[in-house]
Amino acid sequence: MLWVLCLSFYSTPSLALTAEQVLKTAWQDETVLSQEKMRSTDSSNPLRNVEAFASVESEDQNREYEVGLKFQFRSWPEWKLGAGADSQTKIVKEASLAWALHERYVHLISFEIARQKRITLDKVLKLSENYLKAQGLSLRAGRSTSKSFLSAQADIYKLKRLENVLVQEHQAVVQKIRQWAPDWKEDSLADFDLLTVEDVLEAVNSQKVHDSSLTARLLRAEYRDLGKELEILRARENQWIKGVDVSQSRKDEEIGYKVELSIQLPGLGADDLSRQKQNELVLKRALKLKEASGSQDRLQSLRNQIQNLGSLYKMSKSGLVLSQKSRSVDTLTELENRMSSEQAQLDLLSQQQEILVLYVEYLLENERLTEEPTRNFLSRTLKTVSL
Numbered sequence: 001m002l003w004v005l006c007l008s009f010y011s012t013p014s015l016a017l018t019a020e021q022v023l024k025t026a027w028q029d030e031t032v033l034s035q036e037k038m039r040s041t042d043s044s045n046p047l048r049n050v051e052a053f054a055s056v057e058s059e060d061q062n063r064e065y066e067v068g069l070k071f072q073f074r075s076w077p078e079w080k081l082g083a084g085a086d087s088q089t090k091i092v093k094e095a096s097l098a099w100a101l102h103e104r105y106v107h108l109i110s111f112e113i114a115r116q117k118r119i120t121l122d123k124v125l126k127l128s129e130n131y132l133k134a135q136g137l138s139l140r141a142g143r144s145t146s147k148s149f150l151s152a153q154a155d156i157y158k159l160k161r162l163e164n165v166l167v168q169e170h171q172a173v174v175q176k177i178r179q180w181a182p183d184w185k186e187d188s189l190a191d192f193d194l195l196t197v198e199d200v201l202e203a204v205n206s207q208k209v210h211d212s213s214l215t216a217r218l219l220r221a222e223y224r225d226l227g228k229e230l231e232i233l234r235a236r237e238n239q240w241i242k243g244v245d246v247s248q249s250r251k252d253e254e255i256g257y258k259v260e261l262s263i264q265l266p267g268l269g270a271d272d273l274s275r276q277k278q279n280e281l282v283l284k285r286a287l288k289l290k291e292a293s294g295s296q297d298r299l300q301s302l303r304n305q306i307q308n309l310g311s312l313y314k315m316s317k318s319g320l321v322l323s324q325k326s327r328s329v330d331t332l333t334e335l336e337n338r339m340s341s342e343q344a345q346l347d348l349l350s351q352q353q354e355i356l357v358l359y360v361e362y363l364l365e366n367e368r369l370t371e372e373p374t375r376n377f378l379s380r381t382l383k384t385v386s387l
Contacts, residue, residue: 016190017181019108020376020385025180027387029100035093046079048072053247068247068258075235091221095214098369104180105360105378111173112194113353117346118166121159124342128156131335138332193380197352200359201310204303213299213365219292223285230281233274238266302362306355313351320344 026032051070056063073079135149170187178184195203212220245260320341356378363369363377376383 016186016188017177017184018190019192019378020383022108022177022180022189023101023104023376023385024387026097026100026104026373029096032096032100035096038089038093044079046074048074062252064249064251066247066249068245070243070245072243073239073241075232075239077235078232091214091218094370095218095367097373098214098364098367101369101373102360102364106357107173107176108189108192108378109194109353109356109360110169111177111189112192113349113356114166114170114173115188117349118163118170120342120345120349121163121166124339124346125156125159125163127335127339127342128152128159131332131339132156134332134335193383195356195359195378195380197310197313197355199380200306200355204306204359204362207366207368209299209303210366213295214367214370215298215365216292216295219288219295223288223292226281226285226288230278230285233278233281237271237274239264240266299362299365302358302365306358306362309351309355309358313348313355316344316348316351320348 049072051072052068053070054065054067056065058064132149132152135152139146139149174187240263242262242264244262245258247258247260249256249258360377368377374385374387376385
């Protein structure tokens with residue numbers, strides 16, 4: 001009886017993977033976990049480092065001991081900047097989860113759209129094969145030309161190539177998802193209610209838009225940090241007091257104390273490596289400022305692209321609905337209409353994929369993925385990720 005129970009247990013099929021479970025793996029992404037291992041650099045400690053030293057000198061029966069500490073000071077600007085000096089690191093830490101989610105969203109979109117395309121493509125192929133047979137019969141009866149027959153044959157070859165492309169895309173996406181969820185053994189996702197284009201347009205029009213995109217924020221933070229780094233390097237060249245050594249010595253029961261002050265004389269030396277680094281920072285700052293200016297309108301640009309593509313999608317969909325209503329008594333004409341209709345459906349799926357990918361990019365730049373990471377933004381039924 002026990003053997004039967006064990007057999008029943010091991011034969012239980014594994015649960016199908018959901019989109020929310022794929023998104024949940026973002027919290028275990030290497031880029032996210034690495035942020036927890038990073039150490040803060042925004043210290044306001046005026047000391048760069050502190051070293052302890054000790055020495056013993058022995059001569060005949062006499063011994064001399066010396067112990068002390070060496071204090072190396074930061075320059076005044078380096079100390080003054082102190083807290084908040086790693087603004088770029090803070091933004092990267094906040095956005096790391098959003099970037100990991102964005103990658104998974106894009107693959108989920110590709111997975112679902114490719115699945116729907118393959119279903120539609122199967123219909124087109126069957127219709128095309130029937131159309132080729134009808135063209136062959138019409139050619140034998142003298143009602144069609146060899147050109148029409150060869151054209152129909154070429155269309156099937158094109159569809160077969162598209163089928164191979166879709167299979168390869170599907171395999172690539174499945175392989176990527178299995179890297180995140182190794183236990184997934186199937187090629188389908190459960191309960192994946194993907195947003196429609198109409199849903200995306202409604203969401204974009206109703207969402208509050210941030211004043212600046214995430215990319216622009218990050219670039220401005222990089223620009224500020226580069227400026228602080230440049231200021232620190234310049235200050236080190238002009239730093240007068242470099243450090244203080246404090247020590248205590250003992251010889252023949254006599255105790256002595258010593259304080260040594262290290263002073264740099266600016267202008268007498270030349271650190272070419274430091275100057276080269278400063279020149280590189282000047283150039284980097286100029287480039288970052290230019291990039292930040294170019295990314296300032298990134299959000300509005302994404303919003304406009306989604307709305308424009310959405311309008312084109314609606315026009316294409318309306319044209320498809322009208323074409324589906326038309327019927328013909330002629331078999332060849334009817335097959336042509338049905339093939340055209342299914343091929344138009346393939347085009348609509350490609351447009352939907354482009355709009356959804358732009359929408360996820362918009363959510364990233366608008367920091368919605370940062371503000372609501374557990375929400376599945378691709379779900380029509382407002383599903384959430386259970387952590």
